[in-house]
Amino acid sequence: MPHQCLKCGEIYEDGSKYVLEGCPKCGGKFFLYTRNPLPEKARKKLLEKIESNELFEVEGKKLDEIIDEIRKRMQEAAEEASKQKEKVESIEVKQMGEYEINLYRLLEDGSIIVQKEGTYFIYLPSLFSRKK
Amino acid sequence: MGLLNRLSAWLLSIFGKKHVRIGIYGPPNAGKTTLANRIAQDWGGGTVGEVSEVPHETRKVQKKGNVVIKNDKASLVIDIVDTPGIATKIDFHEFMEYGMDEEEAKRRAKEATEGVIEAIKWLDNIDGVILLMDSTKNPFTQVNITILGNLEARGLPVIIAANKIDLDGSTPATLKSAFPQHEVIPISALTGANIDLLYEAMVRKFGKKK
Numbered sequence: 171m172p173h174q175c176l177k178c179g180e181i182y183e184d185g186s187k188y189v190l191e192g193c194p195k196c197g198g199k200f201f202l203y204t205r206n207p208l209p210e211k212a213r214k215k216l217l218e219k220i221e222s223n224e225l226f227e228v229e230g231k232k233l234d235e236i237i238d239e240i241r242k243r244m245q246e247a248a249e250e251a252s253k254q255k256e257k258v259e260s261i262e263v264k265q266m267g268e269y270e271i272n273l274y275r276l277l278e279d280g281s282i283i284v285q286k287e288g289t290y291f292i293y294l295p296s297l298f299s300r301k302k
Numbered sequence: 303m304g305l306l307n308r309l310s311a312w313l314l315s316i317f318g319k320k321h322v323r324i325g326i327y328g329p330p331n332a333g334k335t336t337l338a339n340r341i342a343q344d345w346g347g348g349t350v351g352e353v354s355e356v357p358h359e360t361r362k363v364q365k366k367g368n369v370v371i372k373n374d375k376a377s378l379v380i381d382i383v384d385t386p387g388i389a390t391k392i393d394f395h396e397f398m399e400y401g402m403d404e405e406e407a408k409r410r411a412k413e414a415t416e417g418v419i420e421a422i423k424w425l426d427n428i429d430g431v432i433l434l435m436d437s438t439k440n441p442f443t444q445v446n447i448t449i450l451g452n453l454e455a456r457g458l459p460v461i462i463a464a465n466k467i468d469l470d471g472s473t474p475a476t477l478k479s480a481f482p483q484h485e486v487i488p489i490s491a492l493t494g495a496n497i498d499l500l501y502e503a504m505v506r507k508f509g510k511k512k
């Protein structure tokens with residue numbers, strides 16, 4: 171599939187080698203792997219997003235400190251995740267187009283309970299019948 | 303290819319059936335469709351879905367069926383199942399950033415939410431999971447931890463693939479240390495780097511379990 175350089179928009183039919191070397195035209199390092207090239211505005215947007223990516227950094231230089239930090243973050247995420255167990259709904263509709271998803275409930279239960287403004291709706295599984 | 307022959311022999315003996323479904327799961331934009339396409343191309347030709355920069359672009363489960371792996375003794379049919387990104391919050395404002403109007407963005411958000419439900423429902427039909435994480439991102443998320451916990455409870459074999467090692471800032475080593483009890487393979491679905499390691503891991507990991 172073609173690669174498009176996000177910086178200058180150049181399209182390379184087989185661009186896989188440039189992904190490591192950089193764009194021959196502009197030196198850009200990020201490529202989109204797509205059949206549908208992006209217009210300049212969308213490329214800029216995407217490039218900004220990639221470059222401002224919140225990278226995962228562990229503070230502290232000693233191994234012990236790094237391990238402690240990892241444990242701490244793991245613990246925090248696990249606590250955050252276990253809060254979901256206390257909620258009965260699997261989906262909360264905050265407003266149309268804004269949803270909070272209780273993964274724990276969805277993964278554990280077969281039924282789907284949607285909460286909207288304090289009212290609960292139970293969806294029958296047949297509504298989400300799966301395609302084989 | 304020798305490796306693929308070994309893989310097919312393993313999967314055939316382990317699962318004891320001719321049709322095996324491997325699901326690719328993970329948060330939005332981890333590169334699931336890119337990986338699905340890569341596997342489909344390596345093994346069977348063709349692609350699974352369109353890759354997009356817009357998160358939640360895969361809003362329906364997409365299946366590349368009948369990827370046939372043959373050796374001289376047997377043939378095995380694998381389905382690669384590409385699933386919608388799993389998230390805990392979906393907000394239409396995110397789609398509006400990509401130039402959609404409000405109505406379209408809200409429709410997308412609803413579909414993305416239904417996509418999460420569909421992806422999870424599909425776990426019942428899956429024989430093994432590749433959990434794809436973005437190695438440039440914080441791995442300690444509710445999504446990763448909740449999914450892993452549930453896969454363990456289901457006894458589904460899982461491989462963590464740390465994707466995007468081609469990008470600056472990728473820290474696959476962190477993913478390895480974060481999930482020491484799991485097999486973590488750093489890959490680039492985009493460039494194909496280390497993809498052979500992933501196939502080998504599929505042999506080992508999906509091989510051991512059942």
Ligand SMILES: [Zn+2]
Nearest residue numbers: 175178193196
């Ligand atoms: Zn360029």
